[in-house]
Amino acid sequence: MANLRDLYQELIVDHSKQPRNFRVVTDADRHAEGHNPLCGDRVTIYIKMEGERISDVAFRGSGCAISTASASLLTESLKGRTATEAENIFDNFHNLVTGAGETGPLGKLAAFSGVCDYPTRVKCATLAWHTFHAALRGAQADHVSTEKA
Numbered sequence: 001m002a003n004l005r006d007l008y009q010e011l012i013v014d015h016s017k018q019p020r021n022f023r024v025v026t027d028a029d030r031h032a033e034g035h036n037p038l039c040g041d042r043v044t045i046y047i048k049m050e051g052e053r054i055s056d057v058a059f060r061g062s063g064c065a066i067s068t069a070s071a072s073l074l075t076e077s078l079k080g081r082t083a084t085e086a087e088n089i090f091d092n093f094h095n096l097v098t099g100a101g102e103t104g105p106l107g108k109l110a111a112f113s114g115v116c117d118y119p120t121r122v123k124c125a126t127l128a129w130h131t132f133h134a135a136l137r138g139a140q141a142d143h144v145s146t147e148k149a
Helices: 004-017 065-078 083-098 107-117 121-138
Strands: 032-036 041-050 052-063 142-145
Touching: 004 065, 004 107, 032 121, 041 065, 041 121, 052 065, 052 083, 065 083, 065 107, 065 121, 083 107, 083 121, 107 121, 121 142
Parallel strands: 032 142
Antiparallel strands: 032 041, 041 052
16 A cells, blocks of 8 residues: 555656646636635636537646646546546546545546545645636636635
């Protein structure tokens, strides 16, 4: 188990130091901005759709290692997926990091399985996902916050 934990930690560190798809999608159909006021994490998610398929997804922003790695892995996991597939992955990831229930196969996203043991880090891991979800629903320039208004 320690080796698996080490592998997961290495994956998160790699994605936080060298985030994938860290850019603006200039021809994005949808985007949303997210903010975690407790720690200052900020993210903007950009989505380009081709019909029901996500042809491109990227992010910009700043945040802690968990937040950045989560956004990076989100982009890798959801690019090329249909909106329905993305919604299912969103639900499975949310269940994983909150410990709220069963999850389907998540591949590299399973690296976040330990987050549920640290409630203050759940918001870091889910910020990009909630922001993606808002953008996918077409909430242009919507502001997503981890805190209730």
